[in-house]
Amino acid sequence: MAEVAPAPHAASPPTLFQKVRRLSLELAAHLSDADATVQSMPDASPAKWHLAHTTWFFETFVLRDHVPGYQLHDPRWPFLFNSYYEAEGERHARDRRGMITRPTLDEVRAYRAHVDHAVLRAWPDLPDEARALVELGCHHEQQHQELLLTDLTHLFAQNPLEPAVWPASTRAPVAVPGPANWIEHGGGVAEIGHGGAGFAFDCETPRHAVLLQPFAVADRAVTNAEWAAFIADGGYDSPGHWLADGWAWARANAVRAPLYWEGDGEGWTSFALDGRRPVDPAAPVAHISFYEADAYASWAGARLPTEAEWEVAAAGADPLGGDQLDGPGPATPAPVRPGARPGFFGGTWEWTGSAFRPYPGFRTAAGAVGEYNGKFMSGQFVLRGGSSASPRGHLRASYRNFFAPDKRWQVTGLRLARDR
Known part of the structure; x- marks a missing residue:
């Protein structure tokens, strides 16, 4: 519990x-x-x-x-x-x-x-x-x-009319950010997981030590403009970038772009609760599967961070900051502003390369509430950071979300990592 x-x-x-x-x-x-x-x-x-x-x-x-x-x-x-x-x-x-x-x-x-x-x-x-x-x-x-x-x-x-539940958000256009910067970490022994005061779900515990090799993570999530470049370069047609299961999934489901995207290189649109709108090139890419995220990372010459790397890198970030849910509205990710301080919370959930498995010493609670998380620790990958649809105040660095690798109807994106 x-x-x-x-x-x-x-x-x-x-x-x-x-x-x-x-x-x-x-x-x-x-x-x-x-x-x-x-x-x-x-x-x-x-x-x-x-x-x-x-x-x-x-x-x-x-x-x-x-x-x-x-x-x-x-x-x-x-x-x-x-x-x-x-x-x-x-x-x-x-x-x-x-x-x-x-x-x-x-x-x-x-x-x-x-x-x-x-x-x-x-x-x-x-x-x-x-x-x-x-x-x-x-x-x-x-x-x-x-x-x-x-x-x-x-x-x-699914409605052919693609009706809007809420009016479109009125966000000022933002210039597409330049290449992401890298946040370096020297590796070594670190601690992750929830410990001390404050609420946490059982799967976030116990806090424990991990050994990290030197690594670096990007200071922002991958944008729609960068994802459009992946598509234009044949990313969905290059099996060398894909895991075998992911390639089979993409072929079987005719996946050619993120969920809700329509169009081509001349102009992509995407559907959200404020209707269908042109894809904002400066906003984080969303509604992608783990398979797509992993393929993009390979194409970009990088990889997905482990959940331990992500948590250590995000330890000093403000979980109340970033693009999160404050009330009714379309809850679509806001654009990444050039020169903004590195942020790890809100925008899109970020796929990691880590399977959702119990931490050392994890024990399920007695009774029905013990079924909350532990029974799902099979066949799922961890996501970190929250999204524009996550209620503000709900997130923390140790928070572990999880989904099967083919799921993409959630507000899911990615941040790149690499070995130093």
């Missing part, structure tokens, strides 16, 4: 709880019942399901288990809104979540209001274990806020 001692700057759980719960509703405020019900692919979930599942988490692990006499809002709904917790019993199939036309979106909103009221009313009498679960549930819901946005992007991209 996650360590939950509050950091000095952190909001108390009731304040954090109210803030997080309010943002989820704001992100879904412009959706119709149909918008919030449809599921575009098995990996994605309907917005209505995200709103209900995060509520089920609080109702199940806090109210049901720690508040004497609490009665479930609807005893049929745990079957619908359990995600993957085997200890909680049978559940609705993940690839059929889009078939849950009832309860309606308004009924889910009422469910949220019922559970919110019950949690806040129970807070003064909750034991420490339950308070820790409230904090875990808040960070869990922040993860689902990002998923809600990326799942909606995939959903609306």
Whole structure:
């Protein structure tokens, strides 16, 4: 289970709880019942399901288990809104979540209001274990806020009208940055992982020593302009740059550009929640798979950083800085400004070359919450840094996101590394 001692700057759980719960509703405020019900692919979930599942988490692990006499809002709904917790019993199939036309979106909103009221009313009498679960549930819901946005992007991209959920962002044009600079590190023994005060998910622990060879990482993420050069140079047609599995995946799925890109070398466009727009050459490339990121790094004469290299390089950066989610909006990565200080947080999640495996000494917690991360430590790669769809305040240097290597509907990009 996650360590939950509050950091000095952190909001108390009731304040954090109210803030997080309010943002989820704001992100879904412009959706119709149909918008919030449809599921575009098995990996994605309907917005209505995200709103209900995060509520089920609080109702199940806090109210049901720690508040004497609490009665479930609807005893049929745990079957619908359990995600993957085997200890909680049978559940609705993940690839059929889009078939849950009832309860309606308004009924889910009422469910949220019922559970919110019950949690806040129970807070003064909750034991420490339950308070820790409230904090875990808040960070869990922040993860689902990002998923809600990326799942909606995939959903609306399937509509031939490519409708916009929000007006286009009004960002001033930025000059395309020049070549990235390199941040050198001499290697040696370093420590990574979460330790001390503040919240962290269980997979970020325990803090431990690693031995690093001398390395360097780029001071910024790869941009759309650089990715367009990779395409123009035949990057998607050169098997020598690709892992065998990646080449097979790209061929089988006719992958020729990042997800949501359309066009050619004369002018690329990309779809987001503010509609289809010209690709901003100065913005970080997004919606690429691990396979694509690894191929680009090979083409560029570099490699992906390990997660240990990334964390050591980012240790002094501000996790509250960078391009992150502050409220409803399209949540597309902002352009990289020439001459800006090196940043490691926000913009796009950055693929690393590290498999998502347990740290030395990792132990899963007892009970259903022990299924949160440990059971997924197979066949996935680690991403670091957060994205423009990550709620501000949710990130830290030790944060480990993870996805299978072929997934790219998340706001995923890359930063280059090299040996010294």
